[in-house]
Amino acid sequence: MKKILGLTFFVAMIGVLVGWGMERKQKVQDKQEDTLEIMAVEPLPTPTARVMEQVSPDGRMMVSVNIKGEQAGIWVGDLMLMTKRLEPEEELLVPFNAWSPDNKYFFLERKIAGESEFWVMKATGEPFVEGGIYRVIAEPFTLAYPELTLVSVTGWASPTLLIINAKSENEPKISFWYEVPSKQFIRLSSYFY
Amino acid sequence: MVVNNGETGVFAGQEIEVPEISLGDEQLTTKVLGEVANVQAKQIYVSLEKQLLTAYEGETVYLETPISTGKWGRTPPGEYTIWVKMRATRMEGGTGADYYNLPNVPYVMFFYNDKIPKIAGYSLHGAYWHNNFGHAMSHGCVNMRQIDAEKLYNWVSPLTTGTVTYTDAENTGTKVTIF
Numbered sequence A: 001m002k003k004i005l006g007l008t009f010f011v012a013m014i015g016v017l018v019g020w021g022m023e024r025k026q027k028v029q030d031k032q033e034d035t036l037e038i039m040a041v042e043p044l045p046t047p048t049a050r051v052m053e054q055v056s057p058d059g060r061m062m063v064s065v066n067i068k069g070e071q072a073g074i075w076v077g078d079l080m081l082m083t084k085r086l087e088p089e090e091e092l093l094v095p096f097n098a099w100s101p102d103n104k105y106f107f108l109e110r111k112i113a114g115e116s117e118f119w120v121m122k123a124t125g126e127p128f129v130e131g132g133i134y135r136v137i138a139e140p141f142t143l144a145y146p147e148l149t150l151v152s153v154t155g156w157a158s159p160t161l162l163i164i165n166a167k168s169e170n171e172p173k174i175s176f177w178y179e180v181p182s183k184q185f186i187r188l189s190s191y192f193y
Numbered sequence B: 001m002v003v004n005n006g007e008t009g010v011f012a013g014q015e016i017e018v019p020e021i022s023l024g025d026e027q028l029t030t031k032v033l034g035e036v037a038n039v040q041a042k043q044i045y046v047s048l049e050k051q052l053l054t055a056y057e058g059e060t061v062y063l064e065t066p067i068s069t070g071k072w073g074r075t076p077p078g079e080y081t082i083w084v085k086m087r088a089t090r091m092e093g094g095t096g097a098d099y100y101n102l103p104n105v106p107y108v109m110f111f112y113n114d115k116i117p118k119i120a121g122y123s124l125h126g127a128y129w130h131n132n133f134g135h136a137m138s139h140g141c142v143n144m145r146q147i148d149a150e151k152l153y154n155w156v157s158p159l160t161t162g163t164v165t166y167t168d169a170e171n172t173g174t175k176v177t178i179f
Helices: A002-040 A138-144 B146-153
Strands: A049-055 A062-068 A071-076 A079-085 A090-093 A105-112 A115-122 A134-136 A149-156 A161-167 A174-179 A184-187 B008-011 B014-017 B042-047 B052-057 B060-066 B078-093 B100-112 B123-126 B142-144 B164-166 B175-178
Touching (some): A062 A090, A062 A105, A138 A184, B060 B146
Parallel strands (some): B042 B175
Antiparallel strands (some): A049 A062, A115 A134, A174 A184, B008 B014, B008 B100, B052 B060, B078 B175, B100 B123
């Protein structure tokens, strides 16, 4: 009797093991089929990532614009100051002379449809007194000097003075200083090449 | 050489915060003459038109960077030799609205030739008071970003032996061409 019971138990165990093995094999096959199915799906287009960055003249600070798809992020070191959705034909550029000499401000060039405007920001990301964490230079310049066209912002003459080059129909080379704290444009007698 | 920490500079009619220099915290990049091969192959070119400095070691570009030469004073073209370099010095000059007084001007490399004497004080150096490189902005010297000036200073001859290093028969100066 004991032998019969032992034999029955042995046969039952073999059956369980064979069943478990077949089930496992099926799962592996299913998984492989799933994997094959996933691989067969056409991959989504990955947005192209671009990083533009500029170190400060003393090497202590870094500003970067990270662009992925339509999204641009403005960073100072590990601090993200803002993100912006880019329009078609819009670019955010980091000029070589972006940093103010004391590392308190930086400026960026925004190009849209071939037209340039310039933003000034505080390195801390704090807003200016009038609100907003960046200040656009081109618009107030055009309001103050409607007869002139802002051509370029070349860099910083001092920790708070941005150098602006402009032109008119009669005068091709006119330079200004833009004093960041006071928001004043100061017309200069000599041109900054 | 005098370091003037705690002073305020003047440039473009504005007061300028002067970066402090702590010589004790710095490790001077000094080299034994024999360690650096081919010293004579080093050559610096400064393009006034492009406002660009290019430093070559043989045919290899060691450094290329926008610089600022004379706006309020002319930077004279010519072939020069560096005769002394200083970790920092004060620069003062100009009059009226162009007056400047700048302590702790970093990484100064003075050059001269038979027409421009040493006393004229022309040099390559770092500039902490402006950031308008690639455009004329100086009173005659060649202004560079501080990071570029440091890199050049540690590369040019005479090879650094202290905070002030003069050339001598064995430690000659790198050639500078301004055109």
